Amino acid sequence: MTSSTSIPVIDDISVLYSAPKLASARERWFELHAKFQELYGQVPDFIARSPGRVNLIGEHIDYAGFGVLPMAIEDDCLIAVAIDHANPTVQVANMSHEKYPTLNFIPKPAEQGFVDIDPKAHIWSNYFAAGFRGFLEEMNVRDTPKGMKCLMNGTVPTGAGLSSSSAFVCCAVQATCKAQESILVKNAQTLPSSYEMAVISIRSEQYVGTMGGGMDQACSILSKPKSALFIEFHPVLKVTPVFFPSTLPPIAFVIANTLVTSDKAVTAPVRYNLRVVETRGAARILAKTLNLEIPASGKFHLKQVLDAHFENIGFEYTGKTEAEADIEKLTTMIDIVEQVFGTEEIKDGVSFAKVCEMSDLSEQEFTKLYIQQPIRAEKYHLYRRAKHVYGEERRVVQFRDTCEKAASASKQVSAESLFAQLGGLMNASQDSCHNLFDCSCDELEELTKLARQAGAYGSRLTGAGWGGATVSLVAEDKVPEFIAHIKKEFYGKHHPQLTGKELDHAVFASAPSSGAATFIGN
Numbered sequence: 001m002t003s004s005t006s007i008p009v010i011d012d013i014s015v016l017y018s019a020p021k022l023a024s025a026r027e028r029w030f031e032l033h034a035k036f037q038e039l040y041g042q043v044p045d046f047i048a049r050s051p052g053r054v055n056l057i058g059e060h061i062d063y064a065g066f067g068v069l070p071m072a073i074e075d076d077c078l079i080a081v082a083i084d085h086a087n088p089t090v091q092v093a094n095m096s097h098e099k100y101p102t103l104n105f106i107p108k109p110a111e112q113g114f115v116d117i118d119p120k121a122h123i124w125s126n127y128f129a130a131g132f133r134g135f136l137e138e139m140n141v142r143d144t145p146k147g148m149k150c151l152m153n154g155t156v157p158t159g160a161g162l163s164s165s166s167a168f169v170c171c172a173v174q175a176t177c178k179a180q181e182s183i184l185v186k187n188a189q190t191l192p193s194s195y196e197m198a199v200i201s202i203r204s205e206q207y208v209g210t211m212g213g214g215m216d217q218a219c220s221i222l223s224k225p226k227s228a229l230f231i232e233f234h235p236v237l238k239v240t241p242v243f244f245p246s247t248l249p250p251i252a253f254v255i256a257n258t259l260v261t262s263d264k265a266v267t268a269p270v271r272y273n274l275r276v277v278e279t280r281g282a283a284r285i286l287a288k289t290l291n292l293e294i295p296a297s298g299k300f301h302l303k304q305v306l307d308a309h310f311e312n313i314g315f316e317y318t319g320k321t322e323a324e325a326d327i328e329k330l331t332t333m334i335d336i337v338e339q340v341f342g343t344e345e346i347k348d349g350v351s352f353a354k355v356c357e358m359s360d361l362s363e364q365e366f367t368k369l370y371i372q373q374p375i376r377a378e379k380y381h382l383y384r385r386a387k388h389v390y391g392e393e394r395r396v397v398q399f400r401d402t403c404e405k406a407a408s409a410s411k412q413v414s415a416e417s418l419f420a421q422l423g424g425l426m427n428a429s430q431d432s433c434h435n436l437f438d439c440s441c442d443e444l445e446e447l448t449k450l451a452r453q454a455g456a457y458g459s460r461l462t463g464a465g466w467g468g469a470t471v472s473l474v475a476e477d478k479v480p481e482f483i484a485h486i487k488k489e490f491y492g493k494h495h496p497q498l499t500g501k502e503l504d505h506a507v508f509a510s511a512p513s514s515g516a517a518t519f520i521g522n
């Protein structure tokens with residue numbers, strides 16, 4: 001079957017899951033199909049699927065413009081859809097309808113934004129509405145949209161840093177695209193490529209009220225099978241699959257959920273969005289200190305500071321690989337952060353008034369340029385946040401370089417030393433998230449320590465943090481033993497009531513999954 005957008009169209013789900021997961025996945029798809037018929041009295045026209053992701057390394061740096069290295073996981077969001085050409089009503093039901101009430105609306109005209117979304121109302125269906133509205137606006141649709149009867153089912157744990165939110169938004173964008181295809185075709189519009197679908201999804205999620213980067217949506221839509229994905233954001237979105245050396249004993253990434261949920265939408269003013277603003281403030285002040293030209297829009301993140309600075313001073317590239325050049329630049333930026341923000345007065349945080357004064361802006365100007373969503377803080381940490389961002393990107397570059405060198409090496413590299421290097425970078429990332437970015441928590445600390453004791457080469461929080469899941473690098477043949485240890489020492493102690501499927505879903509190894517796909521078949 002050919003695809004009309006470049007989101008793959010499939011008629012067999014076996015391409016989406018690894019052998020051990022396939023049987024239960026089939027059951028779940030079958031149930032979705034059956035429930036859809038029960039609910040709407042017809043079969044769905046298609047099922048859209050977008051996966052969650054686990055970030056291997058590169059935390060809280062996507063919104064600072066830096067590259068990250070996540071991998072799509074097998075847990076995903078599915079939306080079964082029937083298109084209604086006669087009636088524009090949109091109905092979005094959830095398989096867990098007791099917990100997630102159905103959304104029903106008749107789209108408003110384009111100039112009124114199609115559907116109202118209140119980011120302050122923390123409801124599940126906002127994520128669908130964000131994808132629906134985002135898609136139609138980005139594609140500049142003016143016609144009345146076709147009606148959509150939808151049934152959603154998600155297996156990505158919520159609030160766990162595995163990106164259940166983006167899996168849902170990406171899936172909604174994809175479902176809307178497929179359902180509204182006839183309008184685009186009628187208006188002679190080119191259907192978006194999968195790359196454009198990723199960009200649309202990144203923009204759409206902003207409607208939910210978080211000032212997020214683009215890692216999750218790019219990973220969910222653009223991942224390729226059997227690989228992690230290196231994602232760059234600046235100057236444009238660019239993705240490169242990263243493979244692990246096939247000649248070495250296989251490794252696995254084990255996900256373990258602390259079960260401390262951190263709902264980003266609820267805590268954003270004092271956590272996620274605050275971090276975005278702190279890094280923006282740091283970028284502004286560094287740019288000023290380094291005499292860089294800041295565009296009138298004020299948009300200037302820490303990656304642009306780095307690029308502009310080295311262009312200004314004329315960086316010497318001769319004789320250096322790309323990774324070596326990047327590492328040298330990032331190391332220099334860390335020194336600059338020490339000089340500019342490492343003083344007694346600034347190091348432990350400053351007031352908002354001081355941030356504005358150092359930025360050469362009034363409080364009103366700063367707010368207008370950099371604070372699109374409400375935030376609350378007594379102190380703003382410029383030193384710690386900027387130091388984390390440049391240090392974390394240096395680890396991303398080292399991680400990727402280590403994998404690529406090992407994958408292309410003609411002579412055998414020692415598995416032990418390679419895995420120890422990668423694990424060491426993951427451990428250093430965890431320390432930085434804990435000490436500098438302040439996005440860890442006691443349970444994440446405990447679980448990552450336990451993971452190392454249980455034989456992981458490295459272990460760190462994944463996603464936004466403040467709870468949620470950890471990711472650990474483990475030799476594949478040690479995975480059963482590793483999981484048994486974590487079950488006993490962490491879940492046995494903190495969640496003794498958890499057993500069976502629930503416990504298996506709290507700690508599991510996920511094979512790299514492929515990105516978004518639309519299933520058309522029966």
Ligand code: NG1
Nearest residue numbers: 059060161163212213214215463464
């Ligand atoms: P999660 O863990 O899904 O809340 C968030 C952001 C990412 C990235 C990470 C931290 C969204 C949709 N996701 O992820 O862009 O900044 O935190 O690295 O905002």
Ligand code: MG
Nearest residue numbers: 163164165166
């Ligand atoms: Mg999320």
